[in-house]
Amino acid sequence: MSVIQRLLSLPDAFSLNLCASLLGIEKGVAKVYLSRWAAAGYVKSSGPRTGFYFNVLKNRNSTSEFLPQAVLHVHPTALVRGATVIHASGLTTQVAHQIDVAVLAPANRAHTDGFVAWPKSKRWYVAMRDMKLKDGLFGLPALQPEAALADMFATSNDWHPDIDDLEVDELDWAKFKVVCDRLGIEVPEQLKSLVE
Numbered sequence: 282m283s284v285i286q287r288l289l290s291l292p293d294a295f296s297l298n299l300c301a302s303l304l305g306i307e308k309g310v311a312k313v314y315l316s317r318w319a320a321a322g323y324v325k326s327s328g329p330r331t332g333f334y335f336n337v338l339k340n341r342n343s344t345s346e347f348l349p350q351a352v353l354h355v356h357p358t359a360l361v362r363g364a365t366v367i368h369a370s371g372l373t374t375q376v377a378h379q380i381d382v383a384v385l386a387p388a389n390r391a392h393t394d395g396f397v398a399w400p401k402s403k404r405w406y407v408a409m410r411d412m413k414l415k416d417g418l419f420g421l422p423a424l425q426p427e428a429a430l431a432d433m434f435a436t437s438n439d440w441h442p443d444i445d446d447l448e449v450d451e452l453d454w455a456k457f458k459v460v461c462d463r464l465g466i467e468v469p470e471q472l473k474s475l476v477e
Contacts, residue, residue: 285338287314288323293340294347296354297332327351330391349420352393358385358406360413361423362399363433364440369418370426372448375440380419383409383432399436408463427453431460434469444471 282290291303301311315334318324323338333351335343352359363381367373379397386400412428424432430452433439454476461468468476 284318284323288318288336288338291336291339293336293343294350295334295336297334300334327355328392328394330389331355331393332391333393348393348395352382352396352421355389355391355393356382356384356398359383359396359398359421360406360409361418361421362429363436364429364442366414366418366424366426366429367433367442367447369423370451372426372430372451373442373446375442375446382421383424399439405432405464408460412460425456426451427456428460431457431464431466434461435464435466441469444475449475 287304291300295303297308297311297315300315301308304311304314306314315324315326319326319334323336325335325337325344327333327335327348328351331351331354333354335347335351337343340346359382361380362383364373364375364377365379365381368375368377380395381397381399383401383405384398385406386402388398388400392398409424409428409432412425414423414425417423430442434441457472458468458476
């Protein structure tokens with residue numbers, strides 16, 4: 282079977298294990314094939330150590346079409362959070378330069394290109410269980426804006442927006458307060474007048 286035939290027999294996006302299974306080869310042999318195919322530009326890895334590939338020979342748009350699938354392959358608990366949610370919801374003009382996702386800690390060392398993984402505890406996931414957007418964002422589950430904002434303030438090394446950066450009339454401040462309580466943080470001083 283030629284390289285082209287093998288690649289055309291694979292899906293538009295696939296894992297290393299699926300590649301080995303569909304081609305009827307050992308995983309180690311599949312790694313060698315994929316390395317060579319990537320060097321030739323036939324496939325593209327979704328990032329370091331992910332074990333997930335886009336079949337660009339078969340579908341030039343596979344990189345963008347199947348990116349959420351790649352993220353969920355690496356981090357099944359991925360949940361879009363932070364500035365990504367705030368900007369996508371139209372609540373700030375500050376543009377997020379990456380897509381932030383919460384992942385269950387400890388996060389593995391794999392890194393999906395274009396995404397930043399923020400390890401979160403099981404307790405955090407319990408606190409956010411009913412704080413998800415109905416339709417998600419970018420094909421992934423996502424936090425509601427109020428939950429995303431509270432989580433940003435609960436995360437010390439995250440961006441903390443100034444009140445001037447936010448469309449304050451568009452947020453449900455009672456819900457924001459509930460999430461702050463769940464996360465065990467005080468309402469930030471600059472936002473207290475909005476919550477009361």
